[in-house]
Amino acid sequence: MFLHEETFTGQRRAMKVEKELLKAVVAIARQSDNLEELDLFFQEIFTPGELADLSLRWKLLTDLDRGMTQRKIAEKYGISLCKITRGSKILKKKNSIVFKILRQAVKAVDKGEKIDTRK
Numbered sequence: 001m002f003l004h005e006e007t008f009t010g011q012r013r014a015m016k017v018e019k020e021l022l023k024a025v026v027a028i029a030r031q032s033d034n035l036e037e038l039d040l041f042f043q044e045i046f047t048p049g050e051l052a053d054l055s056l057r058w059k060l061l062t063d064l065d066r067g068m069t070q071r072k073i074a075e076k077y078g079i080s081l082c083k084i085t086r087g088s089k090i091l092k093k094k095n096s097i098v099f100k101i102l103r104q105a106v107k108a109v110d111k112g113e114k115i116d117t118r119k
Contacts, residue, residue: 024041025038025041028041042054056077056079057087059077060073060077060079060083060084060087061087061090061091061098061102062102062106063076064084064087064088064091065091065099065102065103065106066106070084070085070088
């Protein structure tokens with residue numbers, strides 16, 4: 001997974017997420033009854049702004065997947081269409097892992113089931 005970090009000149013460059021971090025998140029997430037621990041982990045590792053951005057990204061992806069228009073989403077959250085367009089492009093990509101996980105999550109949540117990301 002790639003993140004971006006700013007260089008000393010203010011430019012952004014791609015940076016990989018540490019595999020150990022990904023393994024830790026997966027291990028905690030697999031303990032489905034331990035959502036509080038995962039929430040605390042996120043609160044400790046991310047700033048409130050980063051968590052808000054992550055949550056907003058997930059909400060707008062979910063709304064897009066459920067068929068809400070980009071303009072309606074922009075109104076709902078008070079955000080620009082540019083932010084939503086990025087999410088829309090992600091969902092339209094063939095073999096998008098975000099699309100796959102989102103679909104599994106939405107179906108599971110709608111049915112009150114657990115999310116199995118190993119499929």
